Amino acid sequence: MIIQLPVGMLDSNCYLIYDRDGGQGAIVDPGAERPADVLNHVEEHRLAISHILNTHGHFDHIVSNGKLDLPDAVLAIHRADRNLLMAGGGAPMFGLPFVPSPEPTLMLEDGMVLQVGELEVKVIHTPGHSPGCVCFYVPQDGAVVTGDTLFAGSVGRTDLPSSDPAAMEESLRRLIRLPTETKVYPGHGPASSIGRELQSNPFLRGVR
Numbered sequence: 001m002i003i004q005l006p007v008g009m010l011d012s013n014c015y016l017i018y019d020r021d022g023g024q025g026a027i028v029d030p031g032a033e034r035p036a037d038v039l040n041h042v043e044e045h046r047l048a049i050s051h052i053l054n055t056h057g058h059f060d061h062i063v064s065n066g067k068l069d070l071p072d073a074v075l076a077i078h079r080a081d082r083n084l085l086m087a088g089g090g091a092p093m094f095g096l097p098f099v100p101s102p103e104p105t106l107m108l109e110d111g112m113v114l115q116v117g118e119l120e121v122k123v124i125h126t127p128g129h130s131p132g133c134v135c136f137y138v139p140q141d142g143a144v145v146t147g148d149t150l151f152a153g154s155v156g157r158t159d160l161p162s163s164d165p166a167a168m169e170e171s172l173r174r175l176i177r178l179p180t181e182t183k184v185y186p187g188h189g190p191a192s193s194i195g196r197e198l199q200s201n202p203f204l205r206g207v208r
Helices: 036-044 079-086 165-175 194-200
Strands: 002-007 012-018 024-028 048-053 074-078 106-108 113-116 119-125 134-138 143-147 183-186
Touching (some): 012 036, 012 183, 024 036, 024 113, 048 113, 079 106, 119 165, 183 194
Parallel strands (some): 048 074, 074 106
Antiparallel strands (some): 002 012, 134 143
16 A cells, blocks of 8 residues: 655655554655654555665655654665765755754665565665655555656656756666556655656657
8 A cells, every 4th residue: 555645845755664454564755844744644554664764865755754753663764875965865955954864774775675563665676766666666566666767657856966867867777667557656646647658758869
């Protein structure tokens, strides 16, 4: 099961990935200024949270890392975005207050498989928007959480200081190899599918 929760000042999407009500779950990209916006859903579904997963280190996706009171959850990010995370995800550049994130307890790697209850969550390293961007593929749900790599009708920015347009192109090429029926849950905006994006996303025409 995957629940999409639009949260935060930039309408970032936070996600709950879980195997069943009363089972285990993971929180992906807790970008809510108010932890209750996420934790209320955790309580509603009676979930034991095993992981807090960051698709990348930008502030609008990690602002609640330091606010969630989930001491038993593993905090995970790709090592290439670890320094960005610990520096506030860019929030100081915009004069925004932030609660420092705890130190990650797991460094994600491409191909790593995380066990979330009965679900397997596969890590796909997708640099481009930032060096440590990752996507989370859940084959049992036929879904991929794409963070700021792939959106409905668009892709993540590559004009930021640590962005890499060539790396983004290769990352998109990897994602579109997923089955066309795979649901796409992006870091901003509505959900889509790989097939729909192949048909209508203008940014994918040059990478097929």
